[in-house]
Amino acid sequence: MKKRLIILSFILTITGALSAEIIIKTKISAKVGNEVILEPEVKKTANLYKISFDAARNILIEDSLLYLGAKIYIEEPTELEIVNQIRDDKAYYAAKTNKDAKDVSDQEFLQALLSNNVSMKTYKEYVKKQLWISKYINNEVEKLNTQFYVPTDKEIAELVDKRPDLFEEKEGAVISMIYFSFYDANGKLLKQNEKEIKIKASVKCLDSLLNGGIFEEMVKKYSDDMITANNDEKGFVGAIAFDDPRTQKSLSEEIIETLKISPEGLVKRTFETLNGIYIFKIIQKIAPKQLSREEIKIKADYFLRSEYKNNARENTRERLIKELKEKFDVTLY
Structure with a gap:
């Protein structure tokens, strides 16, 4: 099993x-x-x-x-x-x-x-x-x-026609981040005065970065995100696709739109959300690309089976x- x-x-x-x-x-x-x-x-x-x-x-x-x-x-x-x-x-x-x-x-x-x-x-x-x-x-x-299900050519063609967005290499970026959480280690929402401390810390952090501070050092000093803070490259998130539902669920529309138009390097502002504050660095921009016919068939088959x-x-x-x-x-x- x-x-x-x-x-x-x-x-x-x-x-x-x-x-x-x-x-x-x-x-x-x-x-x-x-x-x-x-x-x-x-x-x-x-x-x-x-x-x-x-x-x-x-x-x-x-x-x-x-x-x-x-x-x-x-x-x-x-x-x-x-x-x-x-x-x-x-x-x-x-x-x-x-x-x-x-x-x-x-x-x-x-x-x-x-x-x-x-x-x-x-x-x-x-x-x-x-x-x-x-x-x-x-x-x-x-x-x-369910393991015996095999998508038909008709189902694949219908999916390609209905969801052409699935078969493009998505526009996106490789990013790192510093996160200031509005929750404590036990998952409890901070009081307003405690939030203010986080906001001031984010402003101080961004100011240090704008004046030549090392991003990875600021991650170690400030970030509340345990996973990215413990990566070898401190703060590293990885590649995200801007129109991926997971990205849109995790990041606000304002953040995504700003990442789209920003050049590689430090994004020179903070982003406050209901859960906390973000500072981003764009390591690499990813341009969209149309998949080949064979790549489309493989991806459609996998998508339909899943x-x-x-x-x-x-x-x-x-x-x-x-x-x-x-x-x-x-x-x-």
Whole structure:
């Protein structure tokens, strides 16, 4: 059975559920079977996702339903599977920071996940739960034999006609950044006076850069982004495509438009967002390029296969949740 890699970007969005080592007496928001969802968990999930309280609670309810289903229908993940998953997660982080995985301590790893207020034992329990859920969904998806799907020439032609944007080498840039976060190490939003300190620090940093300061040195001194700050080339982000949905989700329209028109080198301003402040350096501009016919066919085939598998997984997940709601009582408080 395939093991889903719990990649770092996914972990970053759900670490609110790991914020307490001991469940203390507090207000219950929902109960799913024998699984209790506490109000602080919901609030932290809402803050991390930037969604409403009800939407966050629904995410945790669905997670609890899938966990209960997994415990019934799927064998518990082995100790080796859990250890290997944590090893893979650490290796992913190490690769992002150009380090050897053996040199990454538990403390550094958890801090990078914004989970430095919990122990590795608690993180291990979380990984076990997510592995169990993943195995449950994968087991059902495998019954659909998605690996035998082969896109037809008609499907490829329709995709090329419908999404010509997919088959161009995107305009973009290779960038580095310095990030001043409006959140503390525990994921809590800073108070206004603390934000002001960050704003002043960003202005001071930019002034130093405009007067000949070394970008990498400023990264080490100021940046709150653990991954880019630990790269060999301090602050290095990599190549981004301006019209990539992931870029547009991560960066504001103002930032993207400024990066488009700016020359290589330091972007001579700061960018304040709801989450923090950015300073960018453009290492290289990337010009758009039309793909060849053979490259288009290969990319279309890969895209359609991935889309088919992703849709199958999402549909399976929704079906399982619907079925599990018939088996377990869901109570809101």
